[in-house]
Amino acid sequence: MASGKFITFEGGEGAGKSTQARLLAERLRASGYTVLETREPGGTKQGEKIREFILSGKARDYGPLGEAVLFSSARDTHVQEVISPALERGDWVLCDRFSDSTAAYQGAAGGVKPALIRSLERIAVGNTMPALTILLDLPVEAGLKRASQRNGADEEEVDRFEGMERRFHEALRACFLQIAAETPERSVVIDAQQAESAVAEAVWEAVVDRLDP
Numbered sequence: 001m002a003s004g005k006f007i008t009f010e011g012g013e014g015a016g017k018s019t020q021a022r023l024l025a026e027r028l029r030a031s032g033y034t035v036l037e038t039r040e041p042g043g044t045k046q047g048e049k050i051r052e053f054i055l056s057g058k059a060r061d062y063g064p065l066g067e068a069v070l071f072s073s074a075r076d077t078h079v080q081e082v083i084s085p086a087l088e089r090g091d092w093v094l095c096d097r098f099s100d101s102t103a104a105y106q107g108a109a110g111g112v113k114p115a116l117i118r119s120l121e122r123i124a125v126g127n128t129m130p131a132l133t134i135l136l137d138l139p140v141e142a143g144l145k146r147a148s149q150r151n152g153a154d155e156e157e158v159d160r161f162e163g164m165e166r167r168f169h170e171a172l173r174a175c176f177l178q179i180a181a182e183t184p185e186r187s188v189v190i191d192a193q194q195a196e197s198a199v200a201e202a203v204w205e206a207v208v209d210r211l212d213p
Contacts, residue, residue: 004087005211006128008098010179011136012172014146015192016199020136021094023200024207028092031213036086039096040075043082047074064110068120071102075124084128092213099125100133100179108175109168132210134203135180136192140169143192 007024009017018039025035041051050070053059059067075098086093099121107117144166180187188206192199207213 004089004091004093005132005213006083006087006093006095006130007132007134007207007211008095008100008130009134009136010097010100010104010176011192012138012140012143012169012176014143014148014150015136015138016146016196017096017136019196020134020199020203021096023196024203025094027200027204028207028213033213034089034091036082036091036093037096038078038082038093040078040098040101041071042074043078043095044074046077050074064106064112065116067110068102068106068112068117071106072120072124075099075102079125079128087128095130098130098133100176103179104172104175108178109164109171130186132207133180133183133187134206135176135187135189136199137173137177137189138192140166140173144169 009021011017021037025037028035040047041054042048050073054067054070059070062070083093083095102120103114103117106112107114177189180189188210190199190202190206194202
């Protein structure tokens, strides 16, 4: 369907997804590729509004199912208006989180039934699945420490999910690893405890191995 390459970055809080997506984008551009960097929730005007609404905690009363529906609505617009057109142009699309995050956060950790999560994914994603998913994995305690250091001492900067209890984050990590194990054709797990430069090199090696840029 698309001539470009679609890469997603997944993982728990503090895993370094945004940083590694940026570093990969810089490397691809230096190699002569046109790269679109985007994120979820976000990527469109609607998506950014939904992002602010959910991460602020204002959507908490809607529960995990309500959040999953909101995320999927934003994703549908994101795919139709941003991701698919970029792929059809031949661009490389790097997305910080995608449908695996909904399966982990609202599904495994939030308790929404897997069948419903899959139905929402079929509606919002269709055939626009990533060619490669980079799962940046690290222990929960290390990830939350990084997130805390990133936000500093300002509690207002702690988002809806970073503030959840530890067992929620353990469930997230387990789900991401399970998804990766079930989708080896597109998923690569990288140890995010390494130095930033080492992680970036591992990401590049995965891209070269799987997509041959």
